[in-house]
Amino acid sequence: MTDLEQLRAALREQPGEGYPAPDVARIIARGTRLRRRRQVLQGSAVAAVVAVIAVVAGLATQLREPAPPVAAGAPPVTAPPPMVPASTPPPGPDKQPLGAVVPTGIADAQGERVLYFVPADIPGLPDVHFGLMAGHRAPSGDLTGQLLANVTSGSDLTPGFRVLYGNAGLNPATPVFGYYVGPAAKITTTVRGQTMRARQAAWSQDPKVVAFWFTLDEVPSSDLMTPPRAYAADGSPLTR
Amino acid sequence: MGHGTRGDEEFADFVASSSGRLTHAAYLLTRDRHQAEDAVQTVLVRTYAAWRRVRHQDAYGYARRVLVNHVIDGWRRPIRELPADEPPEQRAADAPERDVVNQQWLAALLDGLTGRERAVIVLRHYFDLPEAAVADELGVSVGTVKSTNSRALAKLRVSALDDVPAARGGAA
Numbered sequence: 317m318t319d320l321e322q323l324r325a326a327l328r329e330q331p332g333e334g335y336p337a338p339d340v341a342r343i344i345a346r347g348t349r350l351r352r353r354r355q356v357l358q359g360s361a362v363a364a365v366v367a368v369i370a371v372v373a374g375l376a377t378q379l380r381e382p383a384p385p386v387a388a389g390a391p392p393v394t395a396p397p398p399m400v401p402a403s404t405p406p407p408g409p410d411k412q413p414l415g416a417v418v419p420t421g422i423a424d425a426q427g428e429r430v431l432y433f434v435p436a437d438i439p440g441l442p443d444v445h446f447g448l449m450a451g452h453r454a455p456s457g458d459l460t461g462q463l464l465a466n467v468t469s470g471s472d473l474t475p476g477f478r479v480l481y482g483n484a485g486l487n488p489a490t491p492v493f494g495y496y497v498g499p500a501a502k503i504t505t506t507v508r509g510q511t512m513r514a515r516q517a518a519w520s521q522d523p524k525v526v527a528f529w530f531t532l533d534e535v536p537s538s539d540l541m542t543p544p545r546a547y548a549a550d551g552s553p554l555t556r
Numbered sequence: 557m558g559h560g561t562r563g564d565e566e567f568a569d570f571v572a573s574s575s576g577r578l579t580h581a582a583y584l585l586t587r588d589r590h591q592a593e594d595a596v597q598t599v600l601v602r603t604y605a606a607w608r609r610v611r612h613q614d615a616y617g618y619a620r621r622v623l624v625n626h627v628i629d630g631w632r633r634p635i636r637e638l639p640a641d642e643p644p645e646q647r648a649a650d651a652p653e654r655d656v657v658n659q660q661w662l663a664a665l666l667d668g669l670t671g672r673e674r675a676v677i678v679l680r681h682y683f684d685l686p687e688a689a690v691a692d693e694l695g696v697s698v699g700t701v702k703s704t705n706s707r708a709l710a711k712l713r714v715s716a717l718d719d720v721p722a723a724r725g726g727a728a
Contacts, residue, residue, distance in 0.1 A: 330580050
């Protein structure tokens with residue numbers, strides 16, 4: 317038997333007492349709850365898409381309709397109709413993007429990778445009001461949330477790196493993303509000794525919250541990177 | 557129940573046939589029985605939540621991927637693991653009570669590996685995955701898998717001469 321065969325045999329040797337059988341009924345109950353939560357999440361994304369379409373459709377109608385006659389004495393209407401940039405989130409109920417949707421410039425089979433903040437209301441976490449969603453925007457403009465990351469203790473606005481997530485095991489692989497609270501002009505990490513700089517975008521609703529992400533080429537897996545660092549505009553390191 | 561009786565029966569069969577191997581893999585990765593059992597519970601919950609999608613595909617492969625990434629994420633969150641430069645003691649040759657010695661030897665060896673090295677060893681030599689599949693599951697290049705595997709085997713003092721690419725994938 318070679319060394320490697322011995323290693324493989326040793327790896328397969330289970331403890332004499334074995335492992336307890338999992339509680340299938342409990343797993344199914346928890347799995348059902350998890351699936352329902354995911355369905356609710358997907359449903360809220362669909363609702364947001366419907367609202368976007370409604371806003372754009374409303375604008376189109378306004379442009380097509382002839383201007384009403386101006387009443388005598390009334391000031392002439394000279395302002396153009398408001399533009400609705402693609403990144404503007406639709407108004408509406410809870411669970412829609414909070415502020416602008418951030419395009420990452422990364423595309424895969426499901427569309428363009430985007431990041432956006434969403435409201436969070438989590439029992440036991442009174443100081444957590446939002447999380448950062450990684451999702452996709454299809455060519456049609458449809459948003460689909462994939463991964464929601466939020467802090468699990470304390471406040472979502474405590475200075476420093478609050479959320480850092482990335483999972484190459486998902487299909488498609490999710491780039492490492494997160495948010496930083498503070499005046500970060502530059503965010504970096506190191507992969508195999510090489511410094512990688514994150515792309516970043518200040519949150520439109522609170523500029524001191526900075527969403528950031530790395531491309532999969534730069535950081536193929538969060539397991540490879542060193543803890544990220546943030547720097548102010550003058551190059552001084554900021555709190556972690 | 558969420559996916560109907562038939563789907564649940566299939567899932568129960570899947571749990572019965574795979575949970576032992578998954579739990580042992582989790583134990584090899586975490587070196588802690590309780591953590592391993594908790595990790596497999598979480599993995600099976602996620603697998604059930606995706607059961608409609610994965611039941612007719614490679615459910616075991618899905619569960620294995622979720623397990624490895626769940627354990628790796630767990631390593632990342634609380635503390636970062638520091639690589640051990642010193643290889644552990646070599647096992648005693650021809651020691652008595654081979655099984656017990658094997659377990660202790662393996663435990664000492666695995667404890668001397670970094671998380672990534674342990675993940676590569678488990679995927680490559682416990683699950684018998686080809687290098688390309690290991691690379692895919694860990695989100696790294698095949699070259700990284702090769703070098704990590706070589707480094708880990710060197711720490712384990714195992715000759716890699718007979719580490720030819722596995723002809724099959726996803727076994728065990």
